[in-house]
Amino acid sequence: MIRGSALERGLAGCSVCERILRIPPGAGHAKLRCPRCGAAVHVRKPDSLRRTWALLIAAYVFYVPAMVLPITRITTLGQVQEDTIMSGVVYFVQNGEWPIGVVIFVASIFVPVMKLVILTLLAISVHRRSQWRPQDRTRLYRITEMVGRWSMVDIYVVTLLVALVRVGELANIDPGPAAFYFASVVVLTIFAANSFDPRLIWDRMETPRD
Amino acid sequence: MKTPLITCHDCDLLQRRISVPPGSAARCARCGAVLYRHVPNAVERTAALALAGLVLFFIANAFPLLSIRVGPEVVSAALPGAVLTLWAEGEHALSALVALTCIVAPALVLLFLLRVFLPLRRGRVARGTVPMLRALEAVQQWNMMEVFLLGILVTVVKLVKMATVIPGPGVWAFFVLIFLLAAATWAMDTEVVWDRLEDGA
Numbered sequence: 251m252i253r254g255s256a257l258e259r260g261l262a263g264c265s266v267c268e269r270i271l272r273i274p275p276g277a278g279h280a281k282l283r284c285p286r287c288g289a290a291v292h293v294r295k296p297d298s299l300r301r302t303w304a305l306l307i308a309a310y311v312f313y314v315p316a317m318v319l320p321i322t323r324i325t326t327l328g329q330v331q332e333d334t335i336m337s338g339v340v341y342f343v344q345n346g347e348w349p350i351g352v353v354i355f356v357a358s359i360f361v362p363v364m365k366l367v368i369l370t371l372l373a374i375s376v377h378r379r380s381q382w383r384p385q386d387r388t389r390l391y392r393i394t395e396m397v398g399r400w401s402m403v404d405i406y407v408v409t410l411l412v413a414l415v416r417v418g419e420l421a422n423i424d425p426g427p428a429a430f431y432f433a434s435v436v437v438l439t440i441f442a443a444n445s446f447d448p449r450l451i452w453d454r455m456e457t458p459r460d
Numbered sequence: 461m462k463t464p465l466i467t468c469h470d471c472d473l474l475q476r477r478i479s480v481p482p483g484s485a486a487r488c489a490r491c492g493a494v495l496y497r498h499v500p501n502a503v504e505r506t507a508a509l510a511l512a513g514l515v516l517f518f519i520a521n522a523f524p525l526l527s528i529r530v531g532p533e534v535v536s537a538a539l540p541g542a543v544l545t546l547w548a549e550g551e552h553a554l555s556a557l558v559a560l561t562c563i564v565a566p567a568l569v570l571l572f573l574l575r576v577f578l579p580l581r582r583g584r585v586a587r588g589t590v591p592m593l594r595a596l597e598a599v600q601q602w603n604m605m606e607v608f609l610l611g612i613l614v615t616v617v618k619l620v621k622m623a624t625v626i627p628g629p630g631v632w633a634f635f636v637l638i639f640l641l642a643a644a645t646w647a648m649d650t651e652v653v654w655d656r657l658e659d660g661a
Contacts, residue, residue, distance in 0.1 A: 254490075255472040263467030263474075266594050267654045268496075270465050270474075286657050289594050350617045353610070388470050388491040399604050402561065406611025407618070409558050412549060413542035414528050414535055414619065421622075425551050433557055440601070449472040452491070 255452060262293045295447035302373050305442035309366060312434045317359075320426035322408060332426060335359065335404060357403040358432070365394045365401075365439050369446060379454045391448045398443060401436045405429060468493050502649035503580050509644035510573035516637040517570055521563065524628030525612060528619055538630055539563060565603040566641060572596050573644055576653075585656050593650055600645060606638050 256262055260273050264284035271282060273293060282291040295301075320332035333341070335358045342351030368390050375387060408425050415423045466477050468488040475495075480486045485497040499505060524536035537545075539562060546555035572592040579586040612634075616625050 254474055256467040256474040257472055259474060261467070261474060263469075265469060267650070268466055269654070270467065286654060287590050287594065347617065350614060353614060357610075384471070385491055388493070392470070392493070399607050400610070402604055402607045403611050403614060405554065406558065406608045407614045409542050409546055409554070410526065410537060410611060410615040411618070413537035413545045414526060414615070416535065424549060425546070425554060429551070429554055433554055437557070448470045452471040452473075
């Protein structure tokens with residue numbers, strides 16, 4: 251059994267200036283203030299699991315319209331063509347431009363799904379007091395923190411297309427309703443990852459089961 | 461004096477600070493998270509990179525990122541213009557999100573870095589340093605310029621069959637700015653500030 255977290259010794263580190271402070275007895279997980287830089291020091295992130303679950307569930311809900319509804323609406327000579335994220339990927343792969351199809355697939359489908367699944371599994375593992383590979387679970391958490399932002403690619407592509415393609419002769423591109431839902435998924439999962447506290451993984455390694 | 465102890469942000473392991481050779485990082489003994497780095501001339505480096513970044517920030521926003529030519533017509537898109545077009549289309553939330561992640565967040569990171577590290581070069585801790593350092597981590601998270609660059613690339617590939625796509629001066633500035641900002645925040649060393657606060661107390 252690994253022993254040695256700061257909490258076990260009644261100490262906490264300030265996340266801004268790294269100063270070590272003593273947790274007053276009976277303070278529990280309450281908010282403290284760093285005596286040096288004045289930052290709020292949370293021994294553990296407040297309501298970590300509950301907030302993570304709430305944000306994850308919201309993200310799952312928003313993910314459905316993000317996939318089903320059109321993300322772009324292209325009008326050419328009065329004809330309207332609607333594309334979903336998935337139909338965009340299929341279009342590029344079928345037209346032999348698979349590198350761009352892969353980029354969009356990874357950024358818009360693989361990354362958000364992976365992020366949702368990993369965060370869900372991490373939250374479950376903490377609930378179940380799992381002892382399974384804490385190093386690897388912490389690493390998974392760091393990966394979700396790092397890659398989530400790349401899902402914004404499609405939103406930026408739509409932004410640029412809307413700005414560039416507005417010549418009558420060529421075509422006109424409008425963002426579809428999925429753009430809003432998809433952006434919401436990205437933002438919600440960023441907040442979900444922020445509210446999850448990886449230290450909980452290690453706490454469960456230290457507190458013996460009762 | 462440095463605090464002899466440090467806790468890991470990811471797993472809360474309490475460990476002793478050790479000195480690391482220049483150019484390398486100290487990692488948590490238990491979960492492998494980076495605890496701190498030893499960057500030579502860290503303060504000067506951050507200040508210099510942020511100052512260069514400020515110049516590029518203006519170029520990146522003032523000049524077109526991409527232009528397309530269809531027959532005689534040329535349409536250019538600069539970043540602020542693209543955000544405004546999206547707003548005019550009624551996509552207010554999306555427009556605000558793009559503005560936040562590609563204009564506001566990078567601008568704030570640059571301003572905070574300059575305001576903190578330029579005076580620090582001469583050994584002065586500027587007013588507002590502590591709140592700016594506290595806010596910096598949150599702000600940095602919303603700076604997504606590198607993702608936008610990938611978006612530019614995808615857009616070019618999408619349009620290249622339909623029209624002539626011309627990269628504008630803004631895109632080069634944008635590209636360099638990404639590296640400058642990453643290097644500036646990577647080198648960030650705030651130990652001096654905290655030492656000063658400790659002495660003042």
